[in-house]
Amino acid sequence: MSSGEKESQNLVPKAAAARLSLYLRHLESLRITGASTISSKELARALGVTAAQVRKDLGYFGQFGFPGIGYKIENLIVEIRKILGTDRIWNVALVGYGSLGAALFRYRGFEKQGFRISAIFDNNPAVIGQPVGGLLVKNITALAHAVAEGDISLGIMAVPAETAQEVADALVFAGISGIFNFAPAVLSLPENVAYVSIDLAVQLEQLSFHVKQLREDAPFEDPEQGI
Amino acid sequence: MSSGEKESQNLVPKAAAARLSLYLRHLESLRITGASTISSKELARALGVTAAQVRKDLGYFGQFGFPGIGYKIENLIVEIRKILGTDRIWNVALVGYGSLGAALFRYRGFEKQGFRISAIFDNNPAVIGQPVGGLLVKNITALAHAVAEGDISLGIMAVPAETAQEVADALVFAGISGIFNFAPAVLSLPENVAYVSIDLAVQLEQLSFHVKQLREDAPFEDPEQGI
Structure with a gap:
């Protein structure tokens, strides 16, 4: 049942991990309506994938369905939250x-999913x-101390591209396990540090590309990043 | 995510389109240093892909290399900007x-790439x-008129999940060609409207998943969204 039990050759595709988040969102919104169970077919329909895909995605992490019932919503929420950490x-x-x-x-969505910004740093x-x-905005020089003191394991970088690598190095030095980067820069990081990067302008560029392709009726893969 | 399998051999994978943006960023930063040409090998090394990948990505759109020279930086910038729109x-x-x-x-990165926020709407x-x-923040009810008047073809949605579909419908009705959505909601849109969606909390969730996988030494695909 736990995510630790899977076989080692079962590499989890990143699209499957991304869909777990979407399943979770949908289950959480269903729970509010008072629903208690859902079939893979219903879950699939809500997210525009196939029921087989839902079963495969969840199958990387364990057996969560109950024969003749489907998934118990409350239970599946707990399990997916465990998997996602x-x-x-x-x-x-x-x-x-x-x-x-x-x-x-100020973004409320982070805290709702268990991410608490507990320290803020700047160099200005x-x-x-x-x-x-x-909180008080701290000097970036206090980073390593604050990370150790505050049991901080993730860092969000909202800095200019020019200082991004330097800030990333400081976060790594401070012992951070994962970095969520908004700077429009490609970062060089050690392999044991997780890394998610969003360049907002690049995303918008992908949108204009997609619009152009639609207008020219050119073939393309849907660039939707709906994760 | 799943716009259905399109069956053309010229289908441009979304990862290739995303890398075009990265090539462009790197070329733009090289241009500042005064460089005038680059080989696929050098471009590949800068972005952590193979030279064959670079040639394949660009090959979807044309022949941009010059034998014995590689790519002319200024020329390739112009071409990639054309492709991306x-x-x-x-x-x-x-x-x-x-x-x-x-x-x-206030994000300066958009304007730099040619995206000009020329109208702002709210319902508050x-x-x-x-x-x-x-600009003056306009009533959302003025959307259709402003879109037509202002030659506006893209919309950025930074609204709560609860109103997201309604706002998306209004943008579509107003004649928008592409939507960049930050609301944590799955939108239902007509096929002729392009769509890129970022749920920031989901991205952070993918980071915690990745950190957990690293700590448990579990196999996973690198979830880096470096696009």
Whole structure:
């Protein structure tokens, strides 16, 4: 049942991991309506995939269905949260308190899934020391100390491309396990540090590409990043 | 994610389209250093792919290399911008002027790539009419008129999940060709509307999943979304 029990040659495709998040969202919204069970077919229909895909995705992690019943919603929510690691609170360091950093700090969606921004860092003297929702923006030089003290394992980077690698190095040095990067830069990181990167302008560029392809009736794969 | 299998041998994989953006970023940064040519091998090394991959990605769109020279940087920048549709200015409507919407409006990366947020909409009376960087936040009811008047073809949605489908429907009705969605919701859209969606909490969830997999030494595909 636990994610640790899977066979070692069962590599989990990243699309399957991404769909787990979507299944979770849908199950959470169903729970609010009072539903208690769901079939793989219903779950599939809600997300525009096949029932076989749902069963395969979940099958990487264990057997969660009950014959003749389908999935018990509450149970499957618990199991998927375990798999994704969101059955716990993650303390997160936010580096960069410009307009994007400030928006990310205020973004309610993170806390709802167990991600708590518990320290904020910047290198701008005008911002350092500023009180923000119960925290004080700290000098980036205090990063390693704060990460160790605060049991912080994830970092969000909302810094310019020019300083991105330097900030990433500081996060790695501080002992962070995973980095969520918004800087439009390709980072070089050790293999034991997880890394998710979003370049917002690149995403918008993919959209204009897709619009162009649609207008030219050119063949393409749907670039939707619906994860 | 699943727009159905399209069966053309010229189908451009979405990963290739995403890499075009990365090639472009690297070429633009090289141009600043004064470089004028680059080999597929050098371009590949900078982005951590193989030279064969670079040639294949570009090969979907044409022959851009020169024998014995490689790629002419300035020329390849122009060509990739044409392919991505960023050889022109796109007028963009921003719907939702909360903290995320405000951050996206101030995000300099969009304008740099030719995306100009030229109209902002909200449904909150406290925000409607507010002057923002030379614009006034408009009532969402004015969307269709403003889109037609302002030659707007893309929409960015920074609205809550609860209103996302309604806003998407309004954008489609207004004649928008592509939607960049930040609402944590799966949207139902007509096939002729392009769609890129980012759920920030889901991305962070993918990061915690990756961290967990690394800690458990479990096999996984690198979830890096470096696009």
